[in-house]
Every structure is written in structure tokens, then in C-alpha cells.
Amino acid sequence: MxxxxxxxxxxxxxxxxxxxxxxxxxxxxxxxxxxxxxxxxxxxxxxxVGYRTRAEFGLWHEGDSLSYTMHGVNGARVMIDECPKVDAKIFNLMPVLLEAIKSDNELKFKIFGVEFISTDNEIMAILLYHKKITHLSDKFKNLAKALNIKIVARSRGERLFAPESDDERLxxxxxxxxxxxxxxxxxxxxxxxxxxxxxxxxxxxxxxxxxxxxxxxxxxxxxxxxxxxxxxxxxxxxxxxxxxxxxxxxxxxxxxxxxxxxxxxxxxxxxxxxxxxxxxxxxxxxxxxxxxxxxxxxxxxxxxxxxxxxxxxxxxxxxxxxxxxxxxxxxxxxxxxxxxxxxxxxxxxxxxxxxxxxxxxxxxxxxxxxx
Ligand SMILES: C[S@@+](CC[C@H](N)C(=O)[O-])C[C@H]1O[C@@H](n2cnc3c(N)ncnc32)[C@H](O)[C@@H]1O
Incomplete structure (x- = not known):
């Protein structure tokens, strides 16, 4: 590959x-x-290539920057900016989503992972946080609308779905x-x-x-x-x-x-x-x-x-x-x-x-x- x-x-x-x-x-x-x-x-x-319709990545903060990560061959963390085995919808969304999260300090703070699921006509990003997220509900709604995707945001004991009006199932x-x-x-x-x-x-x-x-x-x-x-x-x-x-x-x-x-x-x-x-x-x-x-x-x-x-x-x-x-x-x-x-x-x-x-x-x- x-x-x-x-x-x-x-x-x-x-x-x-x-x-x-x-x-x-x-x-x-x-x-x-x-x-x-x-x-x-x-x-x-x-x-x-382009075969995975479900894929999960870590997110790593270094100074102001944020990168996707995977486990490396020796167990160490590896920064990646693309993954050719994910399907085209996920492949195209990955950089756009990362930029959108990076540009908003509240969305960026304490995010540690993202999972993607794509189907024939839908795509969902599941954002994982180490902080309270309920007050960010409008931000997730705006992001879902702007990118035309479904978003689930998760943190310990909290789960938000956007856009509100949509069916939560894929x-x-x-x-x-x-x-x-x-x-x-x-x-x-x-x-x-x-x-x-x-x-x-x-x-x-x-x-x-x-x-x-x-x-x-x-x-x-x-x-x-x-x-x-x-x-x-x-x-x-x-x-x-x-x-x-x-x-x-x-x-x-x-x-x-x-x-x-x-x-x-x-x-x-x-x-x-x-x-x-x-x-x-x-x-x-x-x-x-x-x-x-x-x-x-x-x-x-x-x-x-x-x-x-x-x-x-x-x-x-x-x-x-x-x-x-x-x-x-x-x-x-x-x-x-x-x-x-x-x-x-x-x-x-x-x-x-x-x-x-x-x-x-x-x-x-x-x-x-x-x-
Ligand atoms: C390999 S998946 C297959 C699911 C389904 N056949 C498919 O193709 O999507 C295995 C399934 O077994 C379920 N499962 C795990 N342990 C189970 C148990 N002890 N009894 C019944 N179902 C179980 C899981 O929730 C999961 O949906």
C-alpha cells in the first residue's frame, strides 16, 4: 500500500x-x-486501499498544534496526517475536521480521540473528550451543520448528538x-x-x-x-x-x-x-x-x-x-x-x-x- x-x-x-x-x-x-x-x-x-468504513485515531496536542495519531510499530505514538486505508469520505473529512477543531479553542481543549463511521450516504465523527462538554452543545451543532456530518461528542458520563433534528442511527x-x-x-x-x-x-x-x-x-x-x-x-x-x-x-x-x-x-x-x-x-x-x-x-x-x-x-x-x-x-x-x-x-x-x-x-x- x-x-x-x-x-x-x-x-x-x-x-x-x-x-x-x-x-x-x-x-x-x-x-x-x-x-x-x-x-x-x-x-x-x-x-x-479505501476499504475501512470505521476507523479510530488518537489526537495529540503539542503546543498549539493538534495531530491524528496511531500506535506505532514499537508501541510508541506516531503522528499521521492521512490514512489511505479509510474510505474516501473519511479520508476527505479527516483534514477538514482537524482544521475546524484546531481553530476553536473550546472544541480543541482536552479532545483526545476521534472515531469515524461512513456509510453509502452518511458520515459520523465521534469526538472523545477528557472534560465536561454539555455547555459546548451549540458548537457541535454548528460544526455538524458546517461539515454536513453527524457528530457524537463523548466524555465521562456525557454524550451529545448533533444535528439535533437528525436520526441518531446511521x-x-x-x-x-x-x-x-x-x-x-x-x-x-x-x-x-x-x-x-x-x-x-x-x-x-x-x-x-x-x-x-x-x-x-x-x-x-x-x-x-x-x-x-x-x-x-x-x-x-x-x-x-x-x-x-x-x-x-x-x-x-x-x-x-x-x-x-x-x-x-x-x-x-x-x-x-x-x-x-x-x-x-x-x-x-x-x-x-x-x-x-x-x-x-x-x-x-x-x-x-x-x-x-x-x-x-x-x-x-x-x-x-x-x-x-x-x-x-x-x-x-x-x-x-x-x-x-x-x-x-x-x-x-x-x-x-x-x-x-x-x-x-x-x-x-x-x-x-x-x-
Ligand atoms: C462479531 S460481532 C457480529 C455481529 C453481527 N453478526 C454482524 O455481522 O454485525 C459479535 C456480536 O456478538 C455480540 N455478543 C458478544 N458476546 C455475546 C454473548 N455472550 N451473547 C450474545 N451476544 C454476544 C456482540 O454484541 C456483537 O454484536
Whole structure:
């Protein structure tokens, strides 16, 4: 990647040409998972630059000046004035926002970080402060108006949003298998950071669903990123997630997209398993008849820690598992248990994080005695 901060900034570490990186990462994944899968890994590449639609930077004060910073290769702070891996909207906003903050002493004082999120037609800057900010509300409104962006300003115990009249959620559309889906999500909740690769992941997961699918159980559903498109392949879907704001967005998203066969419930994955086992009853499930579902597929997209022991054991009772993982180490640990009774039918590598060692994988598992 052509970046003047490469080798100093610790964010991107791979220096070989992009296509070579993909080959090397694919080979390393093939070696690491050779006990579970020896077929051809399906590879989904990123744009080599301009791919990140969510990015966070530190802000460093030195005298009157203010700079963006990243962690350097040796852990030291590195001043940067551009980042070619962020998408064009963020790339263009970064210098303009910095100048606007620099030119106003109150906006500048004790600001220590900024996060950017961009979607197809919106952009938000989340400004982080080490001071009280409520009295700056008008300044944030003026800045949001002047730059035509959404702003969230945060400090300990305080959160301001501007412009006041606007919807606080961001809107994103994805094209999956020829259909456009519209999603709303909150700035504090999880989102996939590489929108183009995300579209490929969701499309791939949908393509893993075999004919004759009945109902789907999804744990870790976020705001319904996979749930909405995959629901078209099932009779009914039960999708759960621990984050309150993601589940609220998911409910909004089913309505926005005119989808009626999904029930979203806010629940910890282990709690849901104890409810499915009949060990515990939950008020949140009062309106849900768990026994009416015939789950033919389970979709799992856990955080880096992977599956808990109880989730890992329980999902073995179903016939098909689609597992999306952002951490090869925990995926490998989980496969070593699941593959007692399952085989890996398809294995995909999604290069969400070009120029880094990170790898996102997708695995399609099928019960051994099923065709
Ligand atoms: C990798 S993200 C995937 C989200 C979603 N599938 C997507 O594509 O946007 C993992 C999700 O798991 C949720 N989560 C973390 N721990 C959880 C738990 N113990 N039970 C249920 N959900 C959990 C997080 O809030 C997050 O939304």
C-alpha cells in the first residue's frame, strides 16, 4: 500500500503487494486448518486501499498544534496526517475536521480521540473528550451543520448528538444476491468495518443454505447484518444478541425491509442455550414458543473469544452450522470439538483487514451422517 507512514505506524504491517499478501494468508489458513479441510478455500479480497468504513485515531496536542495519531510499530505514538486505508469520505473529512477543531479553542481543549463511521450516504465523527462538554452543545451543532456530518461528542458520563433534528442511527444499504437491504445501526454497537467484504460474507453465508432449509437459529446477530438476507431462505428465524442497542436496531431493520419471519431477542448466548435446554425460563421468551421451531441451521458469528463451552456442545445437536469467525485461534479450538460429529463442507477466507495479519473465516459445517 502506498502510505507514507508505513513501517512507522503499527496499523498496517504487510509490505508485499496486495495479491501476494492474499496468497500468503490463504496458504497460512490452509496449513492451519488442514486437519479439518483439505478442499479449495474460497477467497474474498478487499479493496487494497479505501476499504475501512470505521476507523479510530488518537489526537495529540503539542503546543498549539493538534495531530491524528496511531500506535506505532514499537508501541510508541506516531503522528499521521492521512490514512489511505479509510474510505474516501473519511479520508476527505479527516483534514477538514482537524482544521475546524484546531481553530476553536473550546472544541480543541482536552479532545483526545476521534472515531469515524461512513456509510453509502452518511458520515459520523465521534469526538472523545477528557472534560465536561454539555455547555459546548451549540458548537457541535454548528460544526455538524458546517461539515454536513453527524457528530457524537463523548466524555465521562456525557454524550451529545448533533444535528439535533437528525436520526441518531446511521443508515447503510447492502446489496445481497441482487436485493438491496437497508440497515440502521447505532454508533456504539458492533458493525463490520469493511462494507464491501461484509457484502461478500453475507452473500457467501446465504449461499451455504441448502434447499429444504426449515428454521434458523442465530446467536450473536448484531443489528441483523446476516439475519435479514438469510431469513429469505428459511420459514422462521430466531436471532439473539447481547447488545440492547443492536437488538433495537434489528427490530427497526425488519420493519424497514418488510420482513416478518424473524424474532429478535436480547439474550446472552449461554442464557439462550439454557432456555433451549429447558434448564431456565426467561420473561424475555414469554412470547416465544421455542418448541415450535424446527432449526435446520445455526448461524454463529461470535466475538474474538469464540464459542463458550456450553454453546459449542449445544449446537452439535443441529444438522448445519454456518460459523463466521474473526479469530482463527478460537475457530480452530471450536472446530476441534465440533468436527467430532461434523465435517467442513466449505471454507472461506474474507480479507476484511488488508495489510494486516488478521483473517476472517467462514466455515460451513454439516453433520457427518447427513448428505
Ligand atoms: C462479531 S460481532 C457480529 C455481529 C453481527 N453478526 C454482524 O455481522 O454485525 C459479535 C456480536 O456478538 C455480540 N455478543 C458478544 N458476546 C455475546 C454473548 N455472550 N451473547 C450474545 N451476544 C454476544 C456482540 O454484541 C456483537 O454484536
Amino acid at each position: 502506498l502510505c507514507k507512514h508505513f513501517s512507522e505506524c503499527g496499523s498496517c504491517v504487510l509490505s508485499t503487494p496486495y495479491d501476494e499478501q492474499v496468497l500468503l494468508k490463504t496458504k497460512s489458513i490452509a496449513d492451519e486448518f488442514s486437519d479439518f479441510f483439505t478442499g479449495e478455500i474460497e477467497v474474498f479480497k478487499s479493496e487494497p 443508515t447503510q444499504s447492502l446489496n445481497i444476491a441482487g436485493r438491496q437491504y437497508v440497515y440502521k445501526f447505532s454508533e456504539g454497537a458492533f458493525i463490520q468495518p469493511n462494507t464491501k467484504v461484509n457484502e461478500m460474507m453475507v452473500s457467501w453465508a446465504l449461499s451455504c443454505v441448502k434447499m429444504g432449509a426449515k428454521d434458523m437459529l442465530e446467536l450473536y446477530c448484531g443489528h441483523g447484518n446476516f439475519t435479514l438476507p438469510l431469513s429469505t431462505a428459511f420459514k422462521n428465524v430466531l436471532a439473539t444478541e447481547i447488545s440492547k442497542s443492536s437488538i433495537k436496531s434489528a427490530a427497526i431493520n425488519t420493519e424497514l425491509n418488510g420482513i416478518a419471519n424473524i424474532k429478535f431477542i436480547r439474550m446472552d448466548a449461554d442464557e439462550l442455550i439454557s432456555a433451549l435446554r429447558g434448564d431456565r425460563e426467561f420473561r424475555r421468551l414469554e412470547q416465544v414458543d421455542l418448541s415450535a421451531y424446527e432449526f435446520s441451521h445455526v448461524l454463529l458469528d461470535p466475538p474474538r473469544a469464540g464459542l463458550s463451552q456450553s454453546v459449542r456442545e449445544f449446537v452439535k445437536s443441529y444438522d448445519n452450522i454456518i460459523y463466521i469467525s474473526c479469530n482463527p485461534a478460537t475457530l480452530k479450538r471450536d472446530l476441534s470439538v465440533l468436527c467430532d460429529t461434523f465435517y467442513v463442507g466449505r471454507f472461506a477466507f474474507f480479507d476484511q483487514f488488508a495489510h494486516t495479519h488478521h483473517a476472517e473465516c467462514g466455515v460451513c459445517l454439516r453433520k457427518r451422517n447427513k448428505q
